[in-house]
Amino acid sequence: MKEDCISIHIVLLGTQLHLSTIKKLYTYHSDLFRIKSTSSIATLPETDLSCWSYSKKVISSLLEESKYDADITIAIIENRIEGNYFTRRLSDKNLVLTFYEAETILRDANIDLFNYLLITIYKTITIYRFSNNVLSEDSSKFVHDETRSCIFDMLGNKYDLVYSTSNACLCQQCEAYSEKIDLPFNYITTLKKELKKIRKTRYTRLTDFIKQKPIISLIITAIFSVILNVLSCYIFELLFK
Ligand SMILES: [Zn+2]
Missing domain, CATH: 1.20.5 (Single alpha-helices involved in coiled-coils or other helix-helix interfaces)
Known part of the structure; x- marks a missing residue:
């Protein structure tokens, strides 16, 4: 395990319908991150927004109760979250990810939902590195509106998720941007190498x-x-x- 590997704590919020997918993370090998620990909050309050969504405020308050000993904490939830995003930054080290709509979009396109977890993690840890080891408030500046199969695709059209989850990459513009930032040795080379493995399975390609x-x-x-x-x-x- 590399010393500068980013440690991640996973918090499972409420009933999880995709536990087998999440569990794949525990045995996944990366030179850039590792899942350090997990915890769960079994019972959630009622949703506080329309369309049965949870606000950032409610999710943040759930996480504040415990302090997790990891660089980044990723909360995973099944419900729709505020703004109908796939992920939302909660604080300098907390983020929430939802399977809402991602699961349907990827199932229809024959793409493993695990790829969605992976690209979200690679995007999160890269933002963390780009922002001097925090999930900065202005991290949306790294995201581009154009869909390029890149982990930094905006995904204004949620269906564009199929591109980065079936052919993940760091686009040329994002790579050029990374050259201006002081990153750990070989970070981008390793990132690109690991992203190349995020593809559809041979069976689904066939x-x-x-x-x-x-x-x-x-x-x-x-x-x-x-x-x-x-x-x-x-x-x-x-x-x-
Ligand atoms: Zn890009």
Whole structure:
């Protein structure tokens, strides 16, 4: 484990419908962050905003009750949060993340929800590094409106989440910006290397290809069937004649 690895505490807020996805974080290896500890707050108050949303104030008050011994605390909730964002900064070291709508968007696009957790964490720790080891109040300045498959995509259209979760990267502009900042040795190189692994699984890439190009898939299947047939006849001839 590297010394400058950022430690993260996870707080599970209320009933969690995606525990198996969250648990994958505990065995995930990164040279940039580690999950140090977890805790949970089982019972939540009633929502205080319209559309059954929780305000930043209510979520912050839940976290204030305990002090977590980690660089960053990420609270995970299933409900809609204020402003209908995917994540919201709560303080210099606290952030809340919701699965609300992310789960549906990614399920429809055949993308593992775990990728969403990963890109959120990489974005959060990079903001933390960019802002001299805090989640600064003006961290939105790092985000760009244009969708580039980058962890700093604004996601004004929430459906654009599919790009960064299936082909995560740090875009050229964000990389150029990072060069002006004093970061730990090799931070950006390691970040880019780890982001490259956030892709769709081979199986889902294959099923996507079949859905998008059914005729080509059919032709490939037919060609392989003929080749297999010829091969099996040849092997039969060799063995039994
Ligand atoms: Zn970018």
